[in-house]
Amino acid sequence: EDQVTQSPEALRLQEGESSSLNCSYTVSGLRGLFWYRQDPGKGPEFLFTLYSAGEEKEKERLKATLTKKESFLHITAPKPEDSATYLCAVQGESGTYKYIFGTGTRLKVLA
Amino acid sequence: GAVVSQHPSRVICKSGTSVKIECRSLDFQATTMFWYRQFPKQSLMLMATSNEGSKATYEQGVEKDKFLINHASLTLSTLTVTSAHPEDSSFYICSARPGGQDEQYFGPGTRLTVT
Numbered sequence: 001e002d003q004v005t006q007s008p009e010a011l012r013l014q015e016g017e018s019s020s021l022n023c024s025y026t027v028s029g030l031r032g033l034f035w036y037r038q039d040p041g042k043g044p045e046f047l048f049t050l051y052s053a054g055e056e057k058e059k060e061r062l063k064a065t066l067t068k069k070e071s072f073l074h075i076t077a078p079k080p081e082d083s084a085t086y087l088c089a090v091q092g093e094s095g096t097y098k099y100i101f102g103t104g105t106r107l108k109v110l111a
Numbered sequence: 112g113a114v115v116s117q118h119p120s121r122v123i124c125k126s127g128t129s130v131k132i133e134c135r136s137l138d139f140q141a142t143t144m145f146w147y148r149q150f151p152k153q154s155l156m157l158m159a160t161s162n163e164g165s166k167a168t169y170e171q172g173v174e175k176d177k178f179l180i181n182h183a184s185l186t187l188s189t190l191t192v193t194s195a196h197p198e199d200s201s202f203y204i205c206s207a208r209p210g211g212q213d214e215q216y217f218g219p220g221t222r223l224t225v226t
Contacts (some may be wrong), residue, residue: 030211043204043217046113087154087196096168097143097208099215101154 002027006088006102013078013109019074021105023088034099035064036087044087047073069092078109112138115207117218124195125226131191132221134205137150140185141207145215146178161188195225 036044089099
């Protein structure tokens with residue numbers, strides 16, 4: 001069964017304290033892995049797409065990496081405005097383009 | 112680019128009535144649109160997938176007669192919650208996938224409260 005697990009469930013960081021979020025996945029044929037940011041009461045905001053092991057993508061303080069079993073979202077020197085829930089989703093090769101979402105990591109960055 | 116809107120953002124309706132939620136892709140044509148439901152502090156639960164001009168494909172456990180989905184054009188999909196009950200109260204989010212891309216772009220969500 002296709003599955004996505006994110007850890008930790010919640011993370012509190014001091015401003016400037018770098019850390020990583022994990023997304024472990026099991027899927028029968030990975031088409032793509034996607035990272036989103038979701039603020040309370042809003043829809044998810046697209047961050048990155050990763051397709052193959054070894055691929056990396058960067059945007060401001062965020063960097064996403066991918067291996068054959070997991071993906072990491074590295075946050076360098078975070079700021080309070082980075083506080084949000086970060087969601088990971090995988091897409092299999094079924095042709096339906098459906099996502100399987102993880103349960104997310106709730107990040108709180110303290111000033 | 113890749114902006115998706117939803118209307119209304121919030122709606123309150125009485126038990127037994129129906130409510131329609133619109134999802135529009137504003138600056139691209141959406142080959143596929145998806146409807147999700149999200150409970151507090153939980154992840155998104157896929158309800159159905161729709162392709163323009165085709166019947167929606169519903170996930171297991173989702174009542175197709177209760178949650179009517181119409182993907183009328185490449186930029187518009189609607190979700191109608193029929194005979195709403197308090198347990199249908201939730202945050203409903205749509206997403207749209209541009210043709211030729213794998214990514215889904217999400218709307219801002221609709222908070223439905225059934226009294």
